[in-house]
Amino acid sequence: MPRDRDPLVVGRVIGDVLDPFTRSISLRVTYATRDVNNGVELKPSQVVNQPRVDIGGDDLRTFYTLVMVDPDAPSPSDPNLREYLHWLVTDIPATTGASFGQEVVCYESPRPTVGIHRFVFVLFRQLGRQTVYAPGWRQNFNTRDFAELYNLGLPVAAVYFNCQRESGSGGRRT
Amino acid sequence: MEEVWGDISLASLNDHPAVTPTANPPSFPSVILQDFLAIPINKEMPPTARSDCGTFLAEETTLFGSLPPTPATLFTLNARSIASVAVKAPTPSFPSSCRKQGQENEENSDDPRHKRKIKNRESAARSRARKQAYTNELELEVARLLEENAKLRRQQDKLLASPRQIPKRNTLCRTLTAPF
Numbered sequence A: 001m002p003r004d005r006d007p008l009v010v011g012r013v014i015g016d017v018l019d020p021f022t023r024s025i026s027l028r029v030t031y032a033t034r035d036v037n038n039g040v041e042l043k044p045s046q047v048v049n050q051p052r053v054d055i056g057g058d059d060l061r062t063f064y065t066l067v068m069v070d071p072d073a074p075s076p077s078d079p080n081l082r083e084y085l086h087w088l089v090t091d092i093p094a095t096t097g098a099s100f101g102q103e104v105v106c107y108e109s110p111r112p113t114v115g116i117h118r119f120v121f122v123l124f125r126q127l128g129r130q131t132v133y134a135p136g137w138r139q140n141f142n143t144r145d146f147a148e149l150y151n152l153g154l155p156v157a158a159v160y161f162n163c164q165r166e167s168g169s170g171g172r173r174t
Numbered sequence B: 001m002e003e004v005w006g007d008i009s010l011a012s013l014n015d016h017p018a019v020t021p022t023a024n025p026p027s028f029p030s031v032i033l034q035d036f037l038a039i040p041i042n043k044e045m046p047p048t049a050r051s052d053c054g055t056f057l058a059e060e061t062t063l064f065g066s067l068p069p070t071p072a073t074l075f076t077l078n079a080r081s082i083a084s085v086a087v088k089a090p091t092p093s094f095p096s097s098c099r100k101q102g103q104e105n106e107e108n109s110d111d112p113r114h115k116r117k118i119k120n121r122e123s124a125a126r127s128r129a130r131k132q133a134y135t136n137e138l139e140l141e142v143a144r145l146l147e148e149n150a151k152l153r154r155q156q157d158k159l160l161a162s163p164r165q166i167p168k169r170n171t172l173c174r175t176l177t178a179p180f
Helices: A143-149 B002-015 B033-038 B054-066 B069-074 B077-088 B099-109 B111-161
Strands: A027-031 A040-042 A052-055 A063-070 A084-093 A102-105 A117-125 A157-163
Touching (some): A027 A117, A052 A063, A063 A143
Parallel strands (some): A040 A157
8 A cells, every 4th residue: 555545644643653664463442332443533432441452463472562642632733742641551462452461551531622633552562571661741752762762663553543522513524 | 152252242342443332331251142042032232233243243143043953952842832932032133134034024923813824724734634544544444344345255155165065963974883
């Protein structure tokens, strides 16, 4: 697929949060019955609780880290808190899910107040089991720096969805 | 650094004896660049700065030109707005020397409208990107699902085409084992 058609590129996830990468592991994120595909719009009420995350791969001895960030905090036109860390789970064995990993930063429900935010899930392959320290605060997290700090390399998978406040009026006309 | 300032000011003072410092001469040797920048934009510039001493102006503009990047790197992400103000600060002081920024001066006077236009443009661009990204994703999903569908149909056809290969479990193979 041509790079410039990739929804992650068009939606500026690659650019604002991540560097270009090649998908190699399947990542499935599901809120209740709704699968997260790139660019879908979900309401805050639909994402209150942490989603079910299933990852692919084949070797149970390979571990993965899942990061969930909001690059548009507090507002997409002035994202001075980019990125806001919503969830951080490490040591997820391949073929399993986030519930099998270590929750380093617990899931915080998205509650955008201004504008339409993107919420990005990123999956990294770990070199081995490793200790990851939670950052002191959730705002101004930098996924790129985090990956470099823990030698995670480029992502192996990513997906994002859009979310605005419950009574918001912007976004796709359904 | 301060010696340079000292040298320049003394040289300019010597070249233009007519332009005497006012009652409150700013003591140049002690004025460091950061303090100079900290002077509010509206305040009157020191008399020697407005003099016709071209070399002096040139020195200042080059110093100004080299400084803006530095505050930007020193400031953190949160102070991005402060950094941009620091870069803008020299502009009104030297409108003649900074030609590029001179054009922006007219639009800057329309500030709230101009800012709003830019914000609107960015918002519209984000909106278009959002729509396009979702459309692309849907197209990919459709292609994915069609392929899966075709694959499953082929599999099913194969299984239906060869029923003989299915082993029957309920039939007896041996009916007589005992010799009696």
